[in-house]
Amino acid sequence: MDTISNGTYMKTLLRTCWCRPAAPRFRNRRSWLYRIRPSVVHKPFVPIDCAPRLDYAWDAAAPTPNQLRWKPFDVPTRQAAEVDFVQGLHTICGAGDCRVRQGIAVHVYLCNASMRDRALYNADGDFLIVPQLGALLITTEFGKIRCEPNEICVIQQGMRFNVAVSGPSRGYILEVFDDHFQLPELGPIGANGLANPRDFQTPVACYEDRETDYEVVCKYHGKLFAAEQDHSPFDVVAWHGNYVPFKYHLDKFMAVNTVSFDHCDPSIFTVLTCPSGKAGTAAADFVIFPPRWSVQEHTFRPPYYHLEQHQILHAYLSARSAGNCMSEFMGLIKGRYEAKEESFHPGGASLHSIMTPHGPDASCFETASNSELKPERVADGTQAFMFETSYSLAVTNWAAKLTNKLDDDYYKCWQSLKKHFSF
Incomplete structure (x- = not known):
């Protein structure tokens, strides 16, 4: 346990960490999170149905070399049903195997309702989210991110997040299993150009000390599992590190x-x-x-x-x-x-x-x-x-x-x- 002081107020918090200590120093990514409760305080995970939306069965459909094009994907209406971000995930294509950390998947999300007392984390890889219709208010363990069309957001492997929407929402997701997203090498371009590091934004800690019935959904081996807990998972009072969610305006x-x-x-x-x-x-x-x-x-x-x-x-x-x-x-x-x-x-x-x-x-x-x-x-x-x-x-x-x-x-x-x- 660590004690954090702001000069007049002291509170004991539990410290957790994401890290990859075996990586070379220049590639090491880690973050320390100071929580009110450790994230291990939840009941066992049980499978939940996601078929046929979330799908990693690459051999199920017959292969075709033809050029393919899809017209705009339909967004559900509230008259039909309320569909949140998790329920609205649909896989279009992909390759590889998340279990051996090699490959990618491409999804769309089609939703019209906020996730409420529900969080998702991806144990398989990173999500690069590209909103096309409607802004997303994403609550993460690191703080809040508002991501609008013409912006992108990256939620890295293992990070819990909740998505709130204000109406019909549609967008694309690139999921990678091999590694994490990084800036491309500039080579002869030099020091400046393309996406510059200064323009990427990370959230500020914004914690919830809220006791309520909460569902944490885990995507593991391409399947969805849910665990119940009696408090919000977004109870991180402070954090420091470089393994973080981030957004970027195109x-x-x-x-x-x-x-x-x-x-x-x-x-x-x-x-x-x-x-x-x-x-x-x-x-x-x-x-x-x-x-x-x-x-x-x-x-x-x-x-x-x-x-x-x-x-x-x-x-x-x-x-x-x-x-x-x-x-x-x-x-x-x-x-x-x-x-x-x-x-x-x-x-x-x-x-x-x-x-x-x-x-x-x-x-x-x-x-x-x-x-x-x-x-x-x-x-x-x-x-x-x-x-x-x-x-x-x-x-x-x-x-x-x-x-x-x-x-x-x-x-x-x-x-x-x-x-x-x-x-």
Whole structure:
């Protein structure tokens, strides 16, 4: 036990700690929490039903290499039922195994009610939460975080949290098992650029000394378990350390780009990355496509068509290709995505699997190929993002069977692309 003094008031608290003492010093993450009661004071965990929403059975649905796109996911209405954040978790795709700490999962949350006397913690990995509709008031053991659309929040492994909403809420979640999210290396960019450390925010301790019936939900091995206790788990009076939840506003991102010619790879838009066990390869990158200037010359400015050994030639410009060795899950927070302005909507999603070709739709290709190459603003009022991973992602049964949401006509957006080659 430790005694903490503020000069006039003394109170005895129990100290707990998250730490990874075997890690190298530069990678060590730990936090000390000073609690009114230790978090071990709860009854046994018992399984609770989460099927078919939360799903890590990657072999249940038949694999498909096709490009997939989902229309905006439906948010439950209060007239139908009250659905909180835990009940509103739905898995779309993923790969790997949380039990061996390797892989990722992609979820959406679709809810309309606050969690009340209920908390969740993820024993499997970290959550990167991307709100799209409605603000989230997240109470954590470290304090409170308000996360609105165009902001992101990371709740790391093991941290208890409660989500309150003020109405219909929808968003995306990237879950990683391998490691924790970190800033990408800047290399020749230098000391400043992309997401800067100064712009990340952590909560201030804000404790509840409240005795009430409380349910703590644990996600363990991809399943949900619940334990009862007689007090709030958010009874942390003070904390210190660097293993903490945090949030970041996407408007703070300092985009870099070419000022001469050619289209850079999307890694220049990486906000956060989670490394894999393979050096130089990410388990997952969180990438955004923010408002910015486009100034390249002698260049097809939109994203080029992705496929190994593939090239489309134009009379004046060429859309180069690249080996697509990553899986790309895209979502749209707001606005109109520049490569598919008419058909990709906020609250929806797309999945382009490893070595499956994709790129701008026919309308975007024709417009970009015939535009005057003068400096222009791109993506104003828009925020698209991508969960990119080196893993080959499998779609869950739930996502594969959303017949009213899967866009069967997605492939048609490329069918009118014309041949422009001539001798």
